[in-house]
Amino acid sequence: MASERRGRLDGKVAIVTGAATGIGEAIAHTFVREGARVLVCGLVDDPVDDVVAALEKEHGAGVASGFSGDLSDEATAEACVARAVKAFGRLDVLVNNAGVFLFTGEVQDYDTDAFDRTLRMNVRSVFLMTKHAIPHLQKSRGVVLAAGSEAGSIGIGMNAPYGGTKAFIHSFIRGVAHEQAKYGVRANVVAPGPIDTAWTHKESGPMNAKMEKTNVAATPLGRLGTAAEVANVYAFLASDEASYVTGAIYAVDGGITIGKGPVGEEATRAAKRQPDSELALEHTHDGLRNKDYDSAL
Ligand SMILES: NC(=O)c1ccc[n+]([C@@H]2O[C@H](COP(=O)([O-])OP(=O)(O)OC[C@H]3O[C@@H](n4cnc5c(N)ncnc54)[C@H](O)[C@@H]3O)[C@@H](O)[C@H]2O)c1
Numbered sequence: 001m002a003s004e005r006r007g008r009l010d011g012k013v014a015i016v017t018g019a020a021t022g023i024g025e026a027i028a029h030t031f032v033r034e035g036a037r038v039l040v041c042g043l044v045d046d047p048v049d050d051v052v053a054a055l056e057k058e059h060g061a062g063v064a065s066g067f068s069g070d071l072s073d074e075a076t077a078e079a080c081v082a083r084a085v086k087a088f089g090r091l092d093v094l095v096n097n098a099g100v101f102l103f104t105g106e107v108q109d110y111d112t113d114a115f116d117r118t119l120r121m122n123v124r125s126v127f128l129m130t131k132h133a134i135p136h137l138q139k140s141r142g143v144v145l146a147a148g149s150e151a152g153s154i155g156i157g158m159n160a161p162y163g164g165t166k167a168f169i170h171s172f173i174r175g176v177a178h179e180q181a182k183y184g185v186r187a188n189v190v191a192p193g194p195i196d197t198a199w200t201h202k203e204s205g206p207m208n209a210k211m212e213k214t215n216v217a218a219t220p221l222g223r224l225g226t227a228a229e230v231a232n233v234y235a236f237l238a239s240d241e242a243s244y245v246t247g248a249i250y251a252v253d254g255g256i257t258i259g260k261g262p263v264g265e266e267a268t269r270a271a272k273r274q275p276d277s278e279l280a281l282e283h284t285h286d287g288l289r290n291k292d293y294d295s296a297l
Helices: 022-033 048-059 074-088 112-140 150-154 160-183 209-217 227-238
Strands: 013-017 037-042 064-068 093-096 143-147 186-192 249-252
Touching (some): 013 074, 022 048, 022 227, 037 048, 037 074, 048 064, 074 112, 093 227, 112 143, 112 160, 143 160, 143 227, 150 160, 150 186, 150 249, 160 186, 186 227, 227 249
Parallel strands (some): 013 093, 037 064, 143 186, 186 249
């Protein structure tokens, strides 16, 4: 039975990029639960239809629609924004969550093709989606959000180019916040630390066992964050509760940015336990399964 729809994002329309897996999938579920209608966007071989079906099953027909395509292509990005406006009649929130983590290795070993693809997927897509969404967001006095990373603030060894793309996002979104404030448009970054998705497990991405272990040891809370914990912060920033928040970088990182040494090893078992989530994410598939990723480690 469709649940009653009343929440912090009632009446809002959002585009969520990279919403077929991982954090983006949790954002789509959280936004719809909070009353938004969502355009679920992913690459053509991402399980976009699964996520739309799961959302409609839980919350009723019409709460979500799907869009498949590579958003680093300008015509596709433009078509994505047009689809949201056509499907739902307006646009209030753009969540630039899509991104890739394709390679691990020291810079002298870093595959140049992986570097080019990382820049294209993580930087160009955010620029293009923001560029084409802004005219609609100016009409609704809407919000741009984007996935940064602790790596964008402090860098990340073994995937230094990835950290560079996230630093671009931090700075780009702050520039957008500055210039678009006069139209009532807000722009903010959510900067996750190590989150429990395909990327942080050696079986489903290019990290090795050492990186996997260091991620947790360097995090004061002593565990990976969940996709739902990150989605909660996106929901706050998208809502009118955050009406005076713009140009901010919200760390959702278990403290890894302030961590010094293996502090996570001191966390108690209770502190390390991930919170339960009510989001129906059981159909999640591996976000890197359809990517050509590699490691020089
Ligand atoms: N997982 C982490 O530890 C972590 C940490 C910091 C930041 N982040 C950021 O969070 C975001 C989501 O990461 P995730 O861990 O959920 O990974 P994920 O692989 O599950 O999700 C990313 C999604 O974006 C899609 N995508 C990538 N490029 C695209 C494009 N050009 N067009 C359309 N779709 C595209 C992918 O296919 C994938 O479904 C990323 O931007 C990532 O940089 C993740």
